[in-house]
Amino acid sequence: MATSIVSYLLNLWLLIFLSKNVNSAFDGRKIAQHNTNLQFIHTIQVTIFLPLPHCKHSTKAGKENKALLKVVHKHGPCSKLNQENANAPNLKDVLLEDQFRVDSIRSKLEAGRSDAKQTDGVKLPAENGRSLGSGNYVVSIGLGSPEQEVPLIFDTGSDLTWARCKVDQSLNPSNSTSYVNVTCSSTICNSLNSATGNPLRCASSTCVYQIQYGDGSFSVGFLATEKLTIASTDVFNNFYFGCGQNNQGLFGKTAGLLGLGRDKLSVVSQTASKYNKLFSYCLPASSSSTGFLSFGSSQSTSAKFTPLSSSASSFYNLDMTGISVFGDKLDIPASVFANSGTIIDSGTVITRLPPTAYSALRSAFRQAMATYPMAEPFSILDTCYDLSNYTTVKVPKIVLHFNGGVDVDVDKSGIFVASGVKQVCLGFAGNGDDGQLAIFGNTQQKNLEVVYDVGGDKVGFAPSTCSS
Numbered sequence: 001m002a003t004s005i006v007s008y009l010l011n012l013w014l015l016i017f018l019s020k021n022v023n024s025a026f027d028g029r030k031i032a033q034h035n036t037n038l039q040f041i042h043t044i045q046v047t048i049f050l051p052l053p054h055c056k057h058s059t060k061a062g063k064e065n066k067a068l069l070k071v072v073h074k075h076g077p078c079s080k081l082n083q084e085n086a087n088a089p090n091l092k093d094v095l096l097e098d099q100f101r102v103d104s105i106r107s108k109l110e111a112g113r114s115d116a117k118q119t120d121g122v123k124l125p126a127e128n129g130r131s132l133g134s135g136n137y138v139v140s141i142g143l144g145s146p147e148q149e150v151p152l153i154f155d156t157g158s159d160l161t162w163a164r165c166k167v168d169q170s171l172n173p174s175n176s177t178s179y180v181n182v183t184c185s186s187t188i189c190n191s192l193n194s195a196t197g198n199p200l201r202c203a204s205s206t207c208v209y210q211i212q213y214g215d216g217s218f219s220v221g222f223l224a225t226e227k228l229t230i231a232s233t234d235v236f237n238n239f240y241f242g243c244g245q246n247n248q249g250l251f252g253k254t255a256g257l258l259g260l261g262r263d264k265l266s267v268v269s270q271t272a273s274k275y276n277k278l279f280s281y282c283l284p285a286s287s288s289s290t291g292f293l294s295f296g297s298s299q300s301t302s303a304k305f306t307p308l309s310s311s312a313s314s315f316y317n318l319d320m321t322g323i324s325v326f327g328d329k330l331d332i333p334a335s336v337f338a339n340s341g342t343i344i345d346s347g348t349v350i351t352r353l354p355p356t357a358y359s360a361l362r363s364a365f366r367q368a369m370a371t372y373p374m375a376e377p378f379s380i381l382d383t384c385y386d387l388s389n390y391t392t393v394k395v396p397k398i399v400l401h402f403n404g405g406v407d408v409d410v411d412k413s414g415i416f417v418a419s420g421v422k423q424v425c426l427g428f429a430g431n432g433d434d435g436q437l438a439i440f441g442n443t444q445q446k447n448l449e450v451v452y453d454v455g456g457d458k459v460g461f462a463p464s465t466c467s468s
Helices: 002-018 022-035 093-111 187-196 334-340 355-368
Strands: 041-045 122-124 138-141 148-157 160-166 201-205 206-212 218-231 235-250 256-259 276-280 293-294 305-306 316-318 320-325 341-343 352-355 390-396 398-401 406-409 416-420 423-426 428-429 437-439 448-454 458-463
Touching: 093 416, 160 218, 187 206, 187 218, 235 256, 305 406, 320 334, 320 355, 334 355, 352 355, 355 390, 355 423, 355 428, 406 458
Parallel strands: 148 256, 160 235, 341 437, 352 428
Antiparallel strands: 041 390, 122 293, 138 148, 138 218, 160 256, 201 206, 206 218, 218 235, 276 293, 276 448, 305 458, 316 341, 320 398, 352 437, 398 406, 416 423, 448 458
16 A cells, blocks of 8 residues: 555655646757758758858859849948948947838828739849848849839838939939929829829929938839839830939938839839739848849749738738647637738738737747857847857748738748857847837748739738749
């Protein structure tokens, strides 16, 4: 009898011990399973967080598509705009400018702003630039007769295309035979309010635009028409754009902005007769490589599409439905994303989530990364790691779920944002409350072809290497 009692007590103690330690055991299993559940992990070389000293040229660029223009990261080793060897912005500045961007988007929305068939299209490489939030991207287009090549930030959150437009700046209208100012009496002048958020102004009889951005940057100038050249065979006469006379802010050596929103003054709407309101882009994995912006066709045949949600604004609104980490869908009520709403934005760097959703993501990610030493938080980034003693790390995959059963597997280059190998941070952040807009930022869009079928009211996603 005594033996039976002792055996019973030992078994009871063992059961209690195991139940108390189930969480720590779960952490260990998660890390151990990294070796077997390869479909749920990324293996990342730590050197990815260090700047590359050389330019990584694409071997395919310009060979498969004669319209492909070579552009590179503004602060990277390939950039002609970086001839003065200017240092890239530090992460603190990036996050500060990014918050300006987010605040600007929310302000525009609060102010109440308001099936394309595939064709043989053209493809422009994209480069990471620094303006209106440090993570914006740049392409080069042609304006004028004869054509003057101008590098423009491309932005899905803006509508009006504009360029610095004075004798000593990027675009000199006096050298073009096709430049014409728009008069104040023109009906298109009245469209400036929806495209810029500001009412029209007049200088004598010439229509004047004015546009401001959340970081304090602005451009003021004349609304004009000009010849737009996207490829040698794709020329658009009478393209409406802003000829900037007074331009101040963080534009650097870029010439201005290419508006890819949904307003009728955007380049998407103005080129609809040729490209059917279809464009796509792939943002490069690093500042030492290139991506592309393609009009009129998708470079991938495997894109999965989610419908655009209805909105009075020109932003691209999506219905996010959930998040998975390490193959497990997180327990986030569907109402959380429904209440906040979501947009996808090429200019926002860090993906912003409702705090309820971000808390679940952070908890699951930290649990799967429990064997790696954490570092101090960096600004809005509160899940950071010191990876200085590692050559490679195993990282749980993150999948974003959207309406229509569309699952977007975040590329390994889009999971972290780093100030160096001693401070590598999860590239997501929580909003102030669950009612604030969620934003699918460009860090998580890296190495994905994002296809905007505006005529078909849908956005698609496909894995891509950006250079093909």
